[in-house]
Amino acid sequence: MRLWKSFWRRMSYDVSRTVLNSLHIQDLYMNDPELEGSVLYEVEVILKNYYKTVADFWLPPLSPISRDALKNRELMEKKSYNKAELAKEVAISVPKLNSDQKAIYDMVLRAANENKQEMIFVYGHSETRKTFL
Known part of the structure; x- marks a missing residue:
């Protein structure tokens, strides 16, 4: 061994x-x-x-x-995500979220951490940074 x-x-x-x-x-x-x-x-x-x-x-x-x-x-x-690279991306991206985006981001994390299901519909016209969220 x-x-x-x-x-x-x-x-x-x-x-x-x-x-x-x-x-x-x-x-x-x-x-x-x-x-x-x-x-x-x-x-x-x-x-x-x-x-x-x-x-x-x-x-x-x-x-x-x-x-x-x-x-x-x-x-x-x-499962092939490089978690270290993703952590860097989160550290850079999260501070750039506006207050509405941050509220949705926090809701998603809370649901994932508490193993709960949430249905979240993000609506907005083009160029409103939905993809960034």
């Missing part, structure tokens, strides 16, 4: 490119657990040729959820 923890990231360099190419996603971003799961998945695919699994080598198990997610292109696209 110590060997795995020391070297899984080096094994991930090629795996992220393989996942990106197989799903045809141009900008794929995976966090560490997803990336480690991808490496484990690829190792398991190789081991299956020899009737072995990652468990036979005391490696961390690959959860069924991870296995299904790696095969689901749409899910991978939705």
